[in-house]
Amino acid sequence: AQSVTQLGSHVSVSEGALVLLRCNYSSSVPPYLFWYVQYPNQGLQLLLKYTSAATLVKGINGFEAEFKKSETSFHLTKPSAHMRDAAEYFCAVSGGPGGSYIPTFGRGTSLIVHP
Amino acid sequence: SAVISQKPSRDICQRGTSLTIQCQVDSQVTMMFWYRQQPGQSLTLIATANQGSEATYESGFVIDKFPISRPNLTFSTLTVSNMSPEDSSIYLCSVVGGGSYEQYFGPGTRLTVT
Numbered sequence: 001a002q003s004v005t006q007l008g009s010h011v012s013v014s015e016g017a018l019v020l021l022r023c024n025y026s027s028s029v030p031p032y033l034f035w036y037v038q039y040p041n042q043g044l045q046l047l048l049k050y051t052s053a054a055t056l057v058k059g060i061n062g063f064e065a066e067f068k069k070s071e072t073s074f075h076l077t078k079p080s081a082h083m084r085d086a087a088e089y090f091c092a093v094s095g096g097p098g099g100s101y102i103p104t105f106g107r108g109t110s111l112i113v114h115p
Numbered sequence: 116s117a118v119i120s121q122k123p124s125r126d127i128c129q130r131g132t133s134l135t136i137q138c139q140v141d142s143q144v145t146m147m148f149w150y151r152q153q154p155g156q157s158l159t160l161i162a163t164a165n166q167g168s169e170a171t172y173e174s175g176f177v178i179d180k181f182p183i184s185r186p187n188l189t190f191s192t193l194t195v196s197n198m199s200p201e202d203s204s205i206y207l208c209s210v211v212g213g214g215s216y217e218q219y220f221g222p223g224t225r226l227t228v229t
Contacts, residue, residue: 032216043119043207043220044158090157094216101216102148107157 002027002093006106014114019063019078021109023091026072031093033074034103035065038088047089050074061085086113117142117210119221127227128198135194136224138208143188148218149181152205161206164191198228 007022025031032051036044048059055067065076074091088110092103118141128134138147149161162170162183170183185191195202205225209218 034217036220041225043222044209044218046217046219049217092218101211102160102163103216103218105158 002031002095002100002104004091004093004104004106006089006091006109008109009107010110010112012112012114013081015083016080019076019081019085019111021076021089021091021111023065023074023076023106024072025074025091025093027093027095029095031095033065033067034092034094035059035063035074035076036090036092036105037061038090038108040087044090047076081111081113083113083115086111117144117212117219119208119210119219121206121208121221121224123224124222125225125227127229130199130228132198133194133196134198134226135192136206136208138191138193138221140189140210144210144212145188146211147185147191148209148211149183149191149193150207150209152207152223154204158207161193195226198226200228202226203228 003026005024034049035047037047038044047063048057050057050067058064063078088108090108091106094103120139122137147164150158152158160173161176162172164170164183164185166185166188182194205223207223209220212219
């Protein structure tokens with residue numbers, strides 16, 4: 001079984017401030033972990049993924065995430081927020097080798113960026 | 116990666132009618148997935164569609180309400196039947212790509228039932 005918990009349905013930051021979106025997971029097998037972004041009136045776009053290689057994963061648009069097995073976490077960060085980062089962010093987990101390839105999505109975190 | 120298009124992009128429908136949503140992928144894929152995203156909610160998997168076989172539905176979703184076709188490796192349709200206002204959602208199709216199971220999504224179909 002696998003599940004994802006995203007802490008905070010809304011996160012509000014000022015432009016230029018650090019972005020931190022939290023994601024904790026549970027999985028009975030070594031997981032693959034993903035962050036997706038959904039801009040208004042669009043589908044989901046893959047930001048980055050963890051697939052058991054480097055624990056610090058860099059994605060598009062300056063985002064990165066660190067896989068911490070001891071904390072079962074995969075938090076998403078960006079050093080400096082831009083207005084264009086305002087969107088809905090979803091964390092997802094799927095089974096790695098031997099596990100289910102169908103991901104389980106978190107409830108999403110809406111990132112609000114203030115000027 | 117895969118490029119996915121969906122038609123229609125949005126629609127407003129009357130209660131009791133049906134709407135068929137089309138999903139087209141720019142490459143051949145074995146499995147396609149249909150999700151529902153209700154307002155302010157996460158994604159809920161409706162069904163997995165394999166070419167040449169019956170779709171596999173998740174708990175809470177039935178074929179009579181959400182019939183799916185998968186006539187070839189690049190195309191699928193989802194029909195929302197006998198619609199009610201509770202069916203108002205975004206419907207997304209997706210495919211799995213690469214060796215690490217990331218999903219690629221279409222832009223979604225925004226359905227409003229009045």
